Amino acid sequence: MMLSPSDRIHAPVVLLVNPAAGRGRAGRVAQAASEALRAADLAVDVHETRERGDEARIAAEASATGARALAVVGGDGAISHAVRGLLDGEAGGGARVPMAIFAAGTGNDFAKSLVVPVHHVARMARHIAAGNTHVVDVGFVDDVPFVNAAGFGFDVEVLEHMRTPGVLRGTAAYVSTALGALFGYRGFRANMANDSAIMSRKLMTVFANGRCFGGAFRIAPDARLDDGALDCVTIRDISPWARVPLFARAMRGTHLTSPHVSFHRDHHFHLRFDTPPMFETDGELQQAATCDVSVSVRAGALTVIA
Numbered sequence: 001m002m003l004s005p006s007d008r009i010h011a012p013v014v015l016l017v018n019p020a021a022g023r024g025r026a027g028r029v030a031q032a033a034s035e036a037l038r039a040a041d042l043a044v045d046v047h048e049t050r051e052r053g054d055e056a057r058i059a060a061e062a063s064a065t066g067a068r069a070l071a072v073v074g075g076d077g078a079i080s081h082a083v084r085g086l087l088d089g090e091a092g093g094g095a096r097v098p099m100a101i102f103a104a105g106t107g108n109d110f111a112k113s114l115v116v117p118v119h120h121v122a123r124m125a126r127h128i129a130a131g132n133t134h135v136v137d138v139g140f141v142d143d144v145p146f147v148n149a150a151g152f153g154f155d156v157e158v159l160e161h162m163r164t165p166g167v168l169r170g171t172a173a174y175v176s177t178a179l180g181a182l183f184g185y186r187g188f189r190a191n192m193a194n195d196s197a198i199m200s201r202k203l204m205t206v207f208a209n210g211r212c213f214g215g216a217f218r219i220a221p222d223a224r225l226d227d228g229a230l231d232c233v234t235i236r237d238i239s240p241w242a243r244v245p246l247f248a249r250a251m252r253g254t255h256l257t258s259p260h261v262s263f264h265r266d267h268h269f270h271l272r273f274d275t276p277p278m279f280e281t282d283g284e285l286q287q288a289a290t291c292d293v294s295v296s297v298r299a300g301a302l303t304v305i306a
C-alpha cells in the first residue's frame, strides 16, 4: 500500500543496519540511533542486512511502503547498495524516500561532503525529525549507481589486495596497502574522449561526485554533490618514486596542479579499454561487461536529509 505524503509524516523511519560496517562499530551506533530516533518522537523499524548487497532489498521495500526516511547505519558500501535499492524502488512506482546517514563505516567518505552531523546520533535524529532535505546527484558506471566516487586502475588494485584473507580493513590499512602497491602497480590503458592523455598509461582515473575517497584522500577537492556533474581526475603513470609525493599531495588535495594530473568536469564520459575492466563504485569492486564503459550523472536523483 502506497502512503500519501501527509501519511508519511507518521510512517516509520527504516533504520538499515549493516552489522559488518566499521569492524563491529555499527551495532553500537545502531542501538544509539534507534534510541535517539524514538526520543525524537519517531517510529522506527530496524532492519539488519544478512549479507553484502542486502541493503538494496531493504531500501527498495522502504520506498515501496513509503517510509518517512531510510537511515543507513554503515559506511560507503552500505550507502551505495541502499541508493541502488531506493532508485529501483522509485522506478518501480515507490515513493522517493529521503536517505539519512548514521556514520558507522571505516572511510565514511560520502558523509564528508554532507554538512549534517552524521557522527552525532542525537543531532542526526533531530535532523531526521525536522525533515529538512536536499537533492544530490547520483553517478553511474554503465548501470551501476554510485553516490561518492567510482574509480579505475590503482584503487581497484588496492581493493583487490585488501580482499585477501588476513588483510586488515580500515583507513590505516587502506593507506598502507596503497603505499605497498604503489611500487608494483603497472598502470592501465584506456581511451577517453575528453582526456588529453589519450591512450597514455594511467595510474588511476576517478569520477568524483563527493570530495574524498579511500578514507584519507581529498581526490576532488572542489567536487559538489549537487552541480549535475562529475569531477574526473586522472593520474598518469609515473615512476614509482614520483608516485609517493603525488599521493601525499592527494591526501592534502593539492595534486590537481601537478603536470601528471588531468582534470575534467562533465556529465558524461566514454572510456574504451583493451579488455572489460574491473572498477569500483563507492569502494565496492565491480566487473564491466564490455570494453566500452560509460560514466554519467543523473542530476538530483537522490534526496538526503540535510
Ligand SMILES: Nc1ncnc2c1ncn2[C@@H]1O[C@H](COP(=O)(O)OP(=O)(O)OP(=O)(O)O)[C@@H](O)[C@H]1O
Pocket (backbone or CB within 6 Å): 018, 019, 020, 021, 022, 023, 049, 050, 051, 052, 053, 054, 055, 074, 075, 076, 077, 078, 079, 081, 104, 105, 106, 107, 108, 109, 282, 283, 284
Ligand atoms: N550482513 C552483512 N555481512 C557481511 N557483509 C555485509 C553485510 N551487510 C552488508 N555487507 C557489506 O559489507 C561491506 C562493507 O560495508 P560498509 O561499506 O558499510 O562498511 P565499511 O567498509 O566499514 O565502511 P567504508 O566503506 O565507509 O569504508 C559492503 O560491501 C556491504 O554491502
